[in-house]
Amino acid sequence: MPLLSVENLHAGYESGGRLLRAVDGVSFAVEPGETVGLVGESGCGKSSLAKVIMRLVSPASGRVVFDGVDVGGLQGAPLKAYRRQAQIVFQDPFASLNPRQSIAEILTAPLAVHGLVPRGERLTAAGDALERVGLPREALTRYPHEFSGGQRQRLGIARALILSPRLVICDEPVSALDLSIQAQILNLLARLKAELGLSYLFISHDLSVVRYFADRVLVMYLGRIVETGSWQSIFARPLHPYTRALIEAVPTPGRRRHAAPLSGDLPSARNVPPGCRFHPRCLLATPLCTQSDPALRPLGAGRAVACHHAPEEALH
Amino acid sequence: MAPLIDVRDLSIAFPRATPVRGLSLTVEAGETVALVGESGSGKSLTALALMRLLPDAARIASGEILFRGRDGGVTDLARLEDRTLRRVRGRDIAMVFQEPMTSLNPVLSVGQQVAEVVRLHEGLSRRAAFARAVELLDLVRIPEPRRRVGDYPHELSGGMRQRVMIAIAVACAPRLLIADEPTTALDVTIQAQVLDLLDALRRDLSMGLLLITHDLGVVAEWADRVAVMYAGRKVEDAPFETLFGAPLHPYTRGLLAASPRLDASQHYSAGALAEIQGSIASAAGEEGCAFAPRCPNARALCRAAVPAVEVVAPGHLVACPVTTATAQREARHALAFG
Numbered sequence: 001m002p003l004l005s006v007e008n009l010h011a012g013y014e015s016g017g018r019l020l021r022a023v024d025g026v027s028f029a030v031e032p033g034e035t036v037g038l039v040g041e042s043g044c045g046k047s048s049l050a051k052v053i054m055r056l057v058s059p060a061s062g063r064v065v066f067d068g069v070d071v072g073g074l075q076g077a078p079l080k081a082y083r084r085q086a087q088i089v090f091q092d093p094f095a096s097l098n099p100r101q102s103i104a105e106i107l108t109a110p111l112a113v114h115g116l117v118p119r120g121e122r123l124t125a126a127g128d129a130l131e132r133v134g135l136p137r138e139a140l141t142r143y144p145h146e147f148s149g150g151q152r153q154r155l156g157i158a159r160a161l162i163l164s165p166r167l168v169i170c171d172e173p174v175s176a177l178d179l180s181i182q183a184q185i186l187n188l189l190a191r192l193k194a195e196l197g198l199s200y201l202f203i204s205h206d207l208s209v210v211r212y213f214a215d216r217v218l219v220m221y222l223g224r225i226v227e228t229g230s231w232q233s234i235f236a237r238p239l240h241p242y243t244r245a246l247i248e249a250v251p252t253p254g255r256r257r258h259a260a261p262l263s264g265d266l267p268s269a270r271n272v273p274p275g276c277r278f279h280p281r282c283l284l285a286t287p288l289c290t291q292s293d294p295a296l297r298p299l300g301a302g303r304a305v306a307c308h309h310a311p312e313e314a315l316h
Numbered sequence: 317m318a319p320l321i322d323v324r325d326l327s328i329a330f331p332r333a334t335p336v337r338g339l340s341l342t343v344e345a346g347e348t349v350a351l352v353g354e355s356g357s358g359k360s361l362t363a364l365a366l367m368r369l370l371p372d373a374a375r376i377a378s379g380e381i382l383f384r385g386r387d388g389g390v391t392d393l394a395r396l397e398d399r400t401l402r403r404v405r406g407r408d409i410a411m412v413f414q415e416p417m418t419s420l421n422p423v424l425s426v427g428q429q430v431a432e433v434v435r436l437h438e439g440l441s442r443r444a445a446f447a448r449a450v451e452l453l454d455l456v457r458i459p460e461p462r463r464r465v466g467d468y469p470h471e472l473s474g475g476m477r478q479r480v481m482i483a484i485a486v487a488c489a490p491r492l493l494i495a496d497e498p499t500t501a502l503d504v505t506i507q508a509q510v511l512d513l514l515d516a517l518r519r520d521l522s523m524g525l526l527l528i529t530h531d532l533g534v535v536a537e538w539a540d541r542v543a544v545m546y547a548g549r550k551v552e553d554a555p556f557e558t559l560f561g562a563p564l565h566p567y568t569r570g571l572l573a574a575s576p577r578l579d580a581s582q583h584y585s586a587g588a589l590a591e592i593q594g595s596i597a598s599a600a601g602e603e604g605c606a607f608a609p610r611c612p613n614a615r616a617l618c619r620a621a622v623p624a625v626e627v628v629a630p631g632h633l634v635a636c637p638v639t640t641a642t643a644q645r646e647a648r649h650a651l652a653f654g
Contacts, residue, residue: 035584041503041504041505041506042503148595148596149355150595151595178354178355178530178596179354179530179532179571179574179575180354180570180571180574180591180592180596181595181596182574182575183574183575183576183589183590183591183592184591184592186576186584186589187588187589187591190584190588191588205503205504207504207578208533208575208576208577208578209576211576211578211583212576212582212583212584212589213576213584215585231583235578245505246504246505247578248508249504249505249507249508250504250533250578251507251508251511251531251533251534251536251537251538252533252536252537252577252578252579253532253533253536253537253560253577253579254536254579255537256537257512257515257537257538258537259508259512260505260508260509260511260512261505261508262505262508262509263509265473265475265476265506266473266503266505266506
């Protein structure tokens, strides 16, 4: 049984009297111990999807099932129990830590809320959490501003892990960090996953990072998953024209000054094109694509693609 | 011929810190030079100094910024008066900033903002300047420029706003274009379009392009030469092939090893990424190499004095005494034993 299963999820916001369909029919699963990478450009709905899974935003329709339980209708104690098991690490370590709270307060608050550890032992647990992410226990008495960006992201990870969750949603966890710090945090997340048997939903706009860190990849475009597959197959043989363009757009040593693979702008989720939502930017688009919205079609071997012009089955 | 811009031993000081020290850098006409570094390395401050747009508290403490003008004469921008500076800035040297939303005026149409530059520097009439604005929007590949010219910044996407910024910057066909993280705020597919555009303009207008970025992928694909900064000093300077093929400074090597790459076989399940230990040092220290506390090769001599930037091969400069000694020994060995 998957740890998390998302079924035909829709969610949106009211914006200027119109509905912005941020998440527009998304289905996928995260197996225990798996890292699922969710990649897409800004406005594609990847962070909205994270918020719906965390129940920070209510879905319009569809289901989020965690460990066999539909979390959509949970209230009170069962909702709290769900949130203990599913935690999130945010992108900006400067904005996601309360500057007026000491590290001890930040780390013991979740334990107090969930009543997990007896009061007298919470500081010890917080100190353990710090050491697990590579920070000294002495940091407990300090405040967020005393730490660098990389250290703050370690604090964000310590806070997410102090409740011993089973699923951690990492929403762009290294995007705000300098390159030399990014590798430290990725290595830390990989080590913690192995030690604690975590599952990750790893959200990033950076394909190189997703390629390194994901077992399976979801490519999202304008509220939809347009392609999924193992990291090896997605990057070796992308089938959706958007996935191909995304990979092609990443600057890479050895490919000098190549032309941009995609023209045109990302449309807004307020104004989703009819038919295939990618067709205005797609080189392969035919009249069929302007009329008919392609479903995410399984091709076998763990691959699925939402494109009228994709092959009938995955080749291996 | 002298380089287009020749920065010599530039130091930038605030009252209580000197975030850029002894920086030398050249850009030739038609060349793309990348200035690479992490946050706090001093790369953006350097760009602002070249434009003489440093914040009030900062000043150029020492050094020269020698700029070769259209007539071939060389002026030191570091010592230019404000009046003369205004004729150079925006006309001979122009800059594109990272965040197009905050750099454009929200209450003026993009056409007005482009036209303002050509009216100011080329003395065109209102009507002629407006026609020129349409041409410039077309030059930066904005679709339907005649319709877009009346749009306000909030009506445009991030990519389109950055194109408007570029149109303003290249309006007077500058000799040097400084682009400070021009694509960092943009999505990867849009980033490719904007870099492609900057490169085409560099070629068509024979501009020198100084590209300031933290993204090694961008550097590898678009730069001819690369200068790497760490904590306010240049640590390595090389043609792009050398920098990516045979980097010498331990910081450069560490950065390259730490970046996950699309074309590599690395995966977390097969092993950890190489790390640079510790946190980034901010302003340069008085004593020793600023990278020494994080460096796997650090010796006593690294902490004794700030390493000089030395030539190890034609066009390849490194500020690391340990590396330089090894490189020179190997070169002697190769000479002696073929």
